[in-house]
Amino acid sequence: MRTVVLFPTAGEAEAFRRRCPGVAYRITGVGPAAAAAATARAIVDERPDLLLLAGIAGVYPASEVAVGEVVAVAEERVEGLPERYADAYRPTFAVPGLRTAVSNSVARSGAAPAGAEVENMEGAAFFAVAAALGVPAAEVRAVSNRVGEPFGVWRVADACEALARELALLVGEIGSVSSLD
Helix, strand or coil, rough: CCCEEEEECCCHHHHHHCCCCCCCCECCCCHHHHHHHHHHHHHHHHCCCCEEEEEEEEEECCCCCCCCEEEEEEEEEHHHHHHHHHECCCCCCCCCCCEEEEECCCCCCCCCCCCCCCEEEHHHHHHHHHHHCCCCCCEEEEEECCCCCCCCCHHHHHHHHHHHHHHHHHHHHHHHHCCCC
């Protein structure tokens, strides 16, 4: 199975690159427009059987997800859309062994959680493009911070190491994981 892992930034990818040197990965850039464009480009160029989006996330205060924990995103919601246009994006590939969490895709940190446990900026765009082009997709996030904390206290390096460990296990198990289609 041809798997391609997408990361918003090179910093988020570095620990994974060291652990899994033979696995294809790409940097999308930060935010929904960059993620959508890079996801489409990866599908056209790489023709993957599976796309994984991986990166850091912030956790909302009411969530039981801990800083440092790695989660599989069960649903992405686009924060800020009027209710009549609101949509939820879900993975089409099952990630084994991780707690699942609902995520808000936000344009800026600190949006109202509306039932979400974590937030990031790329997930909904990634899922929308993968679904439109018929490629199975999943998202894995490592929590680096509590939403609203200043960047100086984020645990980015620890989160990226935890993310790389879980991704290495997942990539090793890819043959036994089933599609949700």
